[in-house]
Amino acid sequence: MFEVYITKAGKYLPNEAVSNDEMESFLGMINNTASKARRIILRNNGILSRYYALDKSGNPTHTNAELTNKAIEELYDAAFSAKNVALLSCGTSTPDHLLPSHAAMVHGLMRNQSVELNSSSGVCNAGMNALKFGYLSVKAGNTPNAVCTGSERVSTWMKSEKYENEISNLKNLEEQPIIAFKKDFLRWMLSDGAAAFLLENKPKGENPLRIEWMEAFSYAYELEACMYAGGDKLENGDIKPWSDYESEEWLTKSVFSIKQDVKILDQHILEKGALSMKAALDKNNIKPEDITYFLPHVSSHYFVEGLRKSLVEKEIGIPAEKWFMNLKHVGNVGSASIYLMLEELMNSGKLRKGDNVLLSVPESGRFSYSYAYLTVC
Structure with missing residues (x-):
């Protein structure tokens, strides 16, 4: 088995901060x-700016694959180019197409040579799952390196025109609360962007991060879906898939x-998060200190x-001064968020040899959680 290091991180946030x-001028009313x-949600989420792959007229400026490739x-750099990539592992919640896979579309833009591909789907954990695939490949010696990505282009999903047919027969939004909250809610939470890590089996660069371990947990066996798309939830909690609807219902619903x-x-996200994080730390003998x-x-x-x-209730409380976040100025970029956070920390000048970094990613799709523990070398 080889040691695995994140030797470099890159990001791409499209256009200007919004x-x-x-x-509302970008997404429409x-x-x-x-x-x-909108104002209530923004006051609670604390996000002050974010990025959209849209121009000011609402026209798309980049595909998800283009954001990822950038x-x-x-x-x-001089020592590593597209020709050196051995494995491309891409995670996203919002691929440009149902198929081909997101990784295949990104690879098409790279125009390098044949590489192994992996596409991870899901919600926020799609990025961490992509990272774990790359980590295991390099660790096992299957590939000498891996490029792993998290990306989202959700803005075009949230444009107002996507909802017009559903409310065309309503006098106002109050007649259909699901539009006013269940769907409108996420329009003020999510945004676009991409980030990438280079994983190698030798430490390189100023502050390479050795991946000590990665752990993942799912509670889908006991909890129904919370965040979903391409279907609708039935009264019994099941999700009726898009292909079972009549084509005209795709718009009207x-x-x-x-x-x-x-x-x-609200009922489960924090409880299961603390439970899974304690399990991950206990398994690997890591204390909050x-x-x-x-x-x-x-x-x-x-x-x-x-x-x-x-976390305090589970006796794994972490002091506030150890928390590193960039939600306020980058926004919630789903599967790319953890990549964007670590990229910012790696390039902040804060890291010192011997520092340990814990990554924590919850996913409300059907309540799954991922963790990674890194050491600065």
């Missing part, structure tokens, strides 16, 4: 009505919109204090 007051939920290009069951989210930097992906600052309390 402020809270500008969001549903039924020509300003969102009543982040990968940030990894190249906004079947492809991203939805979240917030009641289930061993952690130099804690990078938690949270969808909203609304959850930060609750997460702190939940």
